[in-house]
Amino acid sequence: MWTQDYDLHSHSTNSDGEHSVEHVAKLMAVNDVKNWSLTDHDTIAGWNDAYAAAQKHGINFIPGVEITCECGLSANSDELELRNRDRGSKSWHLLAYFPGLIPNDARISTFAEWLIPLQNNRIPRMRKMIEKLTELGMPIEFSEVSSKAGGSIGRPHLAEVMVEKGYVESKHEAFELWIGDGLPGHVIQPKPTIQEAVDMVKKCGGITSLAHPIYYGIPPEELVEYCFDSGVDSIEAFHRSHPDDYRYELWQYCKEKSLSVSCGSDFHGQSYGQTPGSMAIPIAELCF
Numbered sequence: 001m002w003t004q005d006y007d008l009h010s011h012s013t014n015s016d017g018e019h020s021v022e023h024v025a026k027l028m029a030v031n032d033v034k035n036w037s038l039t040d041h042d043t044i045a046g047w048n049d050a051y052a053a054a055q056k057h058g059i060n061f062i063p064g065v066e067i068t069c070e071c072g073l074s075a076n077s078d079e080l081e082l083r084n085r086d087r088g089s090k091s092w093h094l095l096a097y098f099p100g101l102i103p104n105d106a107r108i109s110t111f112a113e114w115l116i117p118l119q120n121n122r123i124p125r126m127r128k129m130i131e132k133l134t135e136l137g138m139p140i141e142f143s144e145v146s147s148k149a150g151g152s153i154g155r156p157h158l159a160e161v162m163v164e165k166g167y168v169e170s171k172h173e174a175f176e177l178w179i180g181d182g183l184p185g186h187v188i189q190p191k192p193t194i195q196e197a198v199d200m201v202k203k204c205g206g207i208t209s210l211a212h213p214i215y216y217g218i219p220p221e222e223l224v225e226y227c228f229d230s231g232v233d234s235i236e237a238f239h240r241s242h243p244d245d246y247r248y249e250l251w252q253y254c255k256e257k258s259l260s261v262s263c264g265s266d267f268h269g270q271s272y273g274q275t276p277g278s279m280a281i282p283i284a285e286l287c288f
């Protein structure tokens with residue numbers, strides 16, 4: 001049995017999405033999503049709005065967050081080539097879900113406090129990146145970048161300003177030449193390990209799913225093994241960017257290890273040509 005009622009990965013202006021929480025909820029409902037999770041990067045700032053918006057649109061909201069972690073394993077070049085990727089991403093993203101958690105549960109504040117240093121670091125890091133770019137002959141003001149960010153400030157906002165100022169032709173070029181991982185305008189951000197994040201989420205009553213594994217360049221069997229050993233509950237096998245054969249392969253290895261799977265459009269906004277929903281997933285192995 002398959003369902004298309006779930007979209008468990010989306011972003012709002014509380015991180016690097018382009019729409020308000022209310023608008024994301026509306027688009028989810030319009031696209032027949034019945035169970036929706038907002039998973040902004042390293043913040044739960046959108047949860048209250050999301051509960052209200054979901055109720056208004058008659059859908060179920062599952063509180064979520066996408067935690068930026070250290071890489072669990074180093075990328076394998078054959079696997080990267082097989083999946084047509086230039087390089088493995090410099091961080092792994094762990095989705096955390098708190099189904100059934102009531103809004104004033106004390107564990108939410110424990111979790112929110114744990115997230116604070118991860119977010120606070122975003123501002124000093126952005127200032128350092130701006131400094132580097134200014135030294136490289138691309139002067140930018142912090143206020144120009146912060147005005148693009150509704151909540152959690154990030155590199156996509158910086159890239160937007162770089163395009164507007166004519167330093168690069170596109171956001172893609174900004175990442176490829178200057179602000180991508182390890183490039184001259186980039187500043188490293190300290191991150192929790194997958195294990196640390198898993199332990200924290202569990203302590204607070206949540207479950208975890210490894211987001212968009214195709215970006216990491218790890219052969220599926222090895223990846224599932226790693227998640228199993230680290231106590232990750234689920235794998236986002238059904239991510240929008242995964243081709244069918246990759247989804248299937250991951251799903252089979254997950255079944256072998258009794259790990260569940262999750263699905264997500266990773267919706268960031270309509271101007272990226274993205275639409276939420278229509279994520280087919282087998283009910284039997286769904287993470288909840």
Ligand SMILES: [Zn+2]
Pocket residue numbers: 066093211212
């Ligand atoms: Zn991600």
Ligand SMILES: [Zn+2]
Pocket residue numbers: 009010011066266
């Ligand atoms: Zn995401």
